[in-house]
Amino acid sequence: MLTSDARNSPLTTATQTRTRIESVDVLRGIVMILMALDHVRDFFGTAANPTDPARATAALFFTRWITHLCAPTFFLLTGTGAYLARRRRTTPDLSRFLFTRGIWLIVLELTVLRCLAYQFNVDYRVTMLIILWALGWSMISLAALVHLPTEAIAVFGVALIAAHNLFDGVKASSFGSFAPLWSTLHAQNVIVINPTHIVFVDYPLIPWIGVTALGYALGAIFTWEPERRRGFLLRLGISLTLAFVMLRFANVYGDPSRWSQQRSAIGTMLSFLNATKYPPSLLYLLMTLGPASLILWMMDKGTPRSLRPALVFGRVPLFYFMLHLLFIHLLAVIVCLGRYRDAHWMFESPTLDQYPFTRPPEWGYSLPIVYGIWIGLVLALFPLCRWFATLKDRRTDSWLSYL
Numbered sequence: 329m330l331t332s333d334a335r336n337s338p339l340t341t342a343t344q345t346r347t348r349i350e351s352v353d354v355l356r357g358i359v360m361i362l363m364a365l366d367h368v369r370d371f372f373g374t375a376a377n378p379t380d381p382a383r384a385t386a387a388l389f390f391t392r393w394i395t396h397l398c399a400p401t402f403f404l405l406t407g408t409g410a411y412l413a414r415r416r417r418t419t420p421d422l423s424r425f426l427f428t429r430g431i432w433l434i435v436l437e438l439t440v441l442r443c444l445a446y447q448f449n450v451d452y453r454v455t456m457l458i459i460l461w462a463l464g465w466s467m468i469s470l471a472a473l474v475h476l477p478t479e480a481i482a483v484f485g486v487a488l489i490a491a492h493n494l495f496d497g498v499k500a501s502s503f504g505s506f507a508p509l510w511s512t513l514h515a516q517n518v519i520v521i522n523p524t525h526i527v528f529v530d531y532p533l534i535p536w537i538g539v540t541a542l543g544y545a546l547g548a549i550f551t552w553e554p555e556r557r558r559g560f561l562l563r564l565g566i567s568l569t570l571a572f573v574m575l576r577f578a579n580v581y582g583d584p585s586r587w588s589q590q591r592s593a594i595g596t597m598l599s600f601l602n603a604t605k606y607p608p609s610l611l612y613l614l615m616t617l618g619p620a621s622l623i624l625w626m627m628d629k630g631t632p633r634s635l636r637p638a639l640v641f642g643r644v645p646l647f648y649f650m651l652h653l654l655f656i657h658l659l660a661v662i663v664c665l666g667r668y669r670d671a672h673w674m675f676e677s678p679t680l681d682q683y684p685f686t687r688p689p690e691w692g693y694s695l696p697i698v699y700g701i702w703i704g705l706v707l708a709l710f711p712l713c714r715w716f717a718t719l720k721d722r723r724t725d726s727w728l729s730y731l
Contacts, residue, residue, distance in 0.1 A: 357642030411547025430467030488538025568618030
């Protein structure tokens with residue numbers, strides 16, 4: 329992917345003097361805003377399956393589909409951010425930081441976020457290993473990888489992304505007592521179950537580790553001259569998107585779920601676009617990382633005024649992530665109290681199909697209401713995120729780097 333070990337490449341003057349890469353922050357901010365839409369839909373939308381092309385409306389499908397951009401982009405930019413951190417850290421220091429931050433994210437997922445944002449309870453009857461858990465392990469893996477040449481890290485990332493679907497037919501049960509390990513690495517599944525507790529792997533690690541490694545290698549392009557960088561991002565975005573279209577049309581490899589003809593043309597299109605996220609298939613990652621690369625290319629020319637607010641969210645992603653989940657769940661409690669004069673459902677998640685809360689009778693609102701809540705939430709979070717971004721600019725406390 330890269331022609332030289334960019335770890336040792338001299339940075340351009342422009343890159344040295346900038347503390348952040350604006351295009352990276354804008355793209356991260358865009359996906360954080362979209363992420364809130366998906367989580368608002370989880371808490372306030374109807375129970376309909378948004379990815380079933382045979383039953384979901386096009387509006388519901390695309391409300392979910394557009395948010396597919398979020399997780400792959402966030403993992404990719406996590407790797408990119410790690411590479412950019414080399415400007416102020418030695419390799420051993422960067423490795424230690426990635427390791428400790430990875431541990432911190434895993435602990436945060438299983439304690440604060442699980443109890444105070446996702447579920448509003450501490451019974452641990454149902455525990456889902458979700459995005460911060462996978463992100464933490466990806467950073468821990470990257471802590472080891474950063475000691476390798478950038479080209480080797482790129483090859484490692486591409487190999488995991490391109491080849492992991494070769495093992496789709498391998499069942500966790502075939503590993504006997506090691507079945508939970510296989511589920512953790514490759515197959516979404518229950519890894520602990522007993523009468524009182526369930527632990528479910530929602531984000532198997534292998535593809536996400538690959539995306540993070542690829543993002544690290546991608547960070548090297550920000551040491552290039554602008555025209556060369558933009559040309560590469562444009563070619564990369566177009567190539568990944570075309571690869572998705574051609575591989576998906578062939579319907580042979582890259583996703584465990586094949587597309588099929590539906591009763592209508594729009595249904596067939598939805599089936600074509602319905603790539604597998606859990607774990608992210610090769611086609612899912614091509615479908616999302618291609619557009620992400622094109623957005624990076626567009627933002628590299630300068631951030632449009634209309635998108636400058638996204639910079640604020642992109643500079644404080646973890647702070648925003650924690651805050652938006654807390655606000656959404658709190659709002660759901662308030663709405664539930666107003667509608668039912670009770671809100672016990674919002675504190676209960678006894679089974680996997682009732683995660684992260686038990687849906688009250690006839691719970692769920694139309695898409696216009698979901699979109700209205702989403703817009704209001706983003707507007708409400710903006711001043712808080714701007715305050716925290718300003719605080720991080722003013723202060724150099726080491727603990728701030730973990731938020």
